[in-house]
Amino acid sequence: MSVSCVKNLSFQDNSWYHIVDKLLAYADIEINGLRPFDIHVNNPDLFKRVLQYGSLGLGESYMDGWWKCEQLDIFFQRVLRAGLKNKIPQNFKDILRVIVARVTNFQSRKRAWIVGKEHYDIGNHLFSLMLDPFMQYSCGYWHHATNLEQAQKNKLEMICQKLQLRPGISLLDVGCRWVGLAHYAAKYHGAKVHGITISAEQQKFAQKHCESQDINILLQDYRDLNLQFDRIVSVGMFEHAGQKNYHTYFDVIARNLKPDGLFLLQTIGTQKTDMNFDPWIDKYIFPNGRLPSVQHIAKASERYFVMEDWHNFGADYDLTLMAWHERFVRSWPSLQNNYSDRFYRMFVYYLHSCAGAFRSRRIQLWQVLFSPHAVEGTLCIAR
Numbered sequence: 001m002s003v004s005c006v007k008n009l010s011f012q013d014n015s016w017y018h019i020v021d022k023l024l025a026y027a028d029i030e031i032n033g034l035r036p037f038d039i040h041v042n043n044p045d046l047f048k049r050v051l052q053y054g055s056l057g058l059g060e061s062y063m064d065g066w067w068k069c070e071q072l073d074i075f076f077q078r079v080l081r082a083g084l085k086n087k088i089p090q091n092f093k094d095i096l097r098v099i100v101a102r103v104t105n106f107q108s109r110k111r112a113w114i115v116g117k118e119h120y121d122i123g124n125h126l127f128s129l130m131l132d133p134f135m136q137y138s139c140g141y142w143h144h145a146t147n148l149e150q151a152q153k154n155k156l157e158m159i160c161q162k163l164q165l166r167p168g169i170s171l172l173d174v175g176c177r178w179v180g181l182a183h184y185a186a187k188y189h190g191a192k193v194h195g196i197t198i199s200a201e202q203q204k205f206a207q208k209h210c211e212s213q214d215i216n217i218l219l220q221d222y223r224d225l226n227l228q229f230d231r232i233v234s235v236g237m238f239e240h241a242g243q244k245n246y247h248t249y250f251d252v253i254a255r256n257l258k259p260d261g262l263f264l265l266q267t268i269g270t271q272k273t274d275m276n277f278d279p280w281i282d283k284y285i286f287p288n289g290r291l292p293s294v295q296h297i298a299k300a301s302e303r304y305f306v307m308e309d310w311h312n313f314g315a316d317y318d319l320t321l322m323a324w325h326e327r328f329v330r331s332w333p334s335l336q337n338n339y340s341d342r343f344y345r346m347f348v349y350y351l352h353s354c355a356g357a358f359r360s361r362r363i364q365l366w367q368v369l370f371s372p373h374a375v376e377g378t379l380c381i382a383r
Contacts, residue, residue: 016047027082029075037074041067055085059280059353063345072349073322076356123338124205127178129331130324135178135205138236138266139317139365143383148323151316156184161382162309162369163231163262165189172196172229172256174222175237179206179215186213194229196220198240223248225256231264232257238267239289246292246300254304254372263305263370267292268317270363285350297368305370309381314364321355 021031030038041047043066049057061067069075079085131137132149140151141158159181165171167190173182176195179202185191195217197203206217222237232253241249253263273293282289301307328347336344357363369381 016051017044019051020047023084024079027078027084029078036070037078039067039069039075043067054279056279056283059284059346059349062349063284063342065345072352073318073355073359076353077359078356080357080360080362124178124201126328126331126335126339129335130328131178134180134184136180137177138320139268139313140320140323141313142316142319143313148320148327151320151323152180153184156181157188158382159233159235159264159266159367160185160189160191162367163233163264165191165231168192169230170194170228172225172227172232174225174232174234174253175240176202176206176217177236178202179210179217181233181235182206182215182217183210183213186210186215191231194218194227196222196225222252225252227256228258229256230258230261232261233264233266235266236268238265239286239291242288242290243292243296246296250301250304257372259372261372262308262375265297265366265368265370267297267366267368268314268363269293269297269366281350281353284346291363297366301370305372306374307368308371308375308379309367309369311367311369311381311383312364313367314358314361317358317365318355321351321358325351325355 017031024031024039032038032040043061043064046061046066049061049066051057053060127135127137132140132152134149134152134156136152136155139155140148141155142151143154145151145154163171165185169189169191171182171185171191171193173179173185173193173195176182176197177199179195182193182195186193191214193213193215195206195215197206197217197219198221200219203217203219206215210217222241234253238249257263268291270291270293273295277290298307325348328351332344358365369379
């Protein structure tokens, strides 16, 4: 369909189209243009829906098949680089969400299990096809890597080296997912691993695949931990902790870490310290998730730890997400009997929108290494 055809379509209010067209021009994106990052509109009500409901309207309309884009990742990279979100008048509902987030603890003990049930429990088979053999659902480290498996192995080895793991050391994995890190640390570094997860499916997977190793995985909220470990690691879990619980989180880590221990935190992070969040991601992918800022982490941790190292390799998440997308699409024929076409579009949108966000460098990926009392001498940090 050409641009002229879109202009001639019967709209409820033709001004919606012109507003969106003008906004997209800031990102050099055309409606029904010829380039792979241009959008193609199947329903003219899209423009009103996006302007009324923002991110939620854009994502839901894609899931409903109202529009498509050949290279959705580049579309989002351009939209975010151009700062279009700041050029759209804030919807009252978006403002209300921020206000509610300021006064509500969406990551309370009762609500902490929601993301496990609604996202991580959607199917171990799906994740086993999409992820690498280590089942790493977090950013890989692509330095000297040419494929997803090597990038994830690099990440695992780097974590183990940063934590200075050796045989017999006790390691707590907070939010252990499908125990890829626990398995790696036990097999290649001789660690004794205790992991916790809020996903019943992940615990089942762990119990099945770690029977022969010194690994214990429990279905447990991190706030109930009261043990002592030589090392603690947390990969991709802090995003689910919530800003109202940051001090509690670091208090729990400090309580469970031995005085001469090390703690490594890997988390996605945002550049700005605020309460904003993406309503589409919140509704469909990671319920109640919030991204921390540098200030959030520094302020919440300073009473408990010395920050030994801060490592940003957020650009690598773009490569990781695109590799997941390629594997997800390739595996879809064996998955489609268990999921709807709308689910397929939701997952494609999720992976591409996040890849575009990391490529635009609007969000980051950090590994932060802490010690309770500072390590004596020079600490050699693996890269």
